[in-house]
Amino acid sequence: MTPPTLAPAFLDAAGWGGAEILPLAGDASFRRYFRVVHPDHGRAVLMDAPPEHEDSRPFIAIAEHLDAQGLRAPRILHRDLEAGLLLLEDFGDKRVAPVLAAGEGDEGAIYAEAVDTLVQLHEAPLPAGVAPYDEDALKREVDLFVDWYLPALGVENIDRDSFDAAWKAVWPGLLARTAAHPVLVLRDYHADNLMLLEEGGLGLLDFQDALAGHAGYDLVSLLQDARRDVDPSLEARMRERFITRSGIEHAATFIADYELLGAQRNVKILGIFTRLWKRDGKPHYLKFQPRMWGLVERNLAHPSLAPLKAWFDANVPPALRADAWEEYR
Structure with missing residues (x-):
């Protein structure tokens, strides 16, 4: 380079x-x-x-x-x-993902610190001029799935109207709660963008695309990581830690929002990784697609996402999901 x-x-x-x-x-x-x-x-x-x-x-x-x-x-x-x-x-070389991959860090303690950092971020005022993470922004991102993912696998005559309708059926509550209490969303808050600093604490990277959005988004980014497996039991403990430390009163509602944000983010990433392959000549991102499908299917299992699950069940069979990418693992 x-x-x-x-x-x-x-x-x-x-x-x-x-x-x-x-x-x-x-x-x-x-x-x-x-x-x-x-x-x-x-x-x-x-x-x-x-x-x-x-x-x-x-x-x-x-x-x-x-x-x-x-x-x-x-x-x-x-x-x-x-x-x-x-x-x-220079924050040094101790990026969280490689440190954990080498077995050199306490995963639970590091993730707890990452959750607490998010709580601190959300307690701070929003900076001026940050654009909202609104329905238009969310829709543009999930459209990457029908713009890039399905065409790359040879799917033609995509019913975009029913795709849009499935998302519109699940947005309203999330959007209302976001508008009532927006926080700064860094959007790529995960183990590859967190640094263990020599003086202690976590250093933050890759935040230039920040928006004003829902408090659950960066938590999903951290705990449903596109590049590394996070054990579901650790995810559940850290999500509960966030709910408790943030003073969230209606945990079930927050969890429903969390799963919807997970579906939105993970479907978007399926499209982004396909675009990186087809447009930008970066096929190494395809090895993550099976993990992404595992996350999406977990998200869609939440009862509040039934309209969305119905669309995927009708339009994206197993041969177009994780099975399509096994050779890239």
Whole structure:
């Protein structure tokens, strides 16, 4: 991974001239990350977000908001928005997902801290200018399933009207409760975007697409993880922890919303991972599709989602679900 051509001049302007630039990571967007190592200043992260594809201003705004609330987003050391470059605080190498995969962390304790961090986030005021996670936004996301997933498997003549109607049948209560008490939703709050910091606590990554939405969304993102299995017993304990610590009075209603948000998110991800394969040439995301179907089927089993389950039962047989992706595991 070659550093951006403007990186040396950018680092000179930041006072980090002569630093070594090492490849660090990319993600599902156009953003790329490099580790910068300087003999005097230590380490930082260079974020390359090409301005023709990515707008870094939301990242900056949310990072500064989180920092002001006592939450740990990477502090911004230098910026050049025209070049699409940011120099960020380096949180180190202890990303939660690899740490747990190596058997080096206490999964229950880490997830409890992640839940408590969400509670703290939701107690903070919403930053100005954050768009709502409303019905239009939710619909655009689930449409990825009929736009990308089903066509990729050769399904033609998709009944989009009945698909829309199934979702419209289950939205109203969730939308009313969201409008009554919106919170900041980071939208990709899971083990691959959480860092174990040297000083303790969790560092937050990948929050530039934050919206004002339902308190259950990021909890679903954490506990129904697209990239790693979370044991259902741990999920249940952490969900109960969140309900208790958030002071939620109607647990059954919250759980129904949680399962609907899970269905929305997981169906969306099925579409996104297919799009990453078909449009962006990234087939490695397909290995997650069987897990996603397992989550979707668990979501649809909730009685409040019966209209949605009926649509999937009628239109998406097993051959188009997990069975279609076994070869990619």
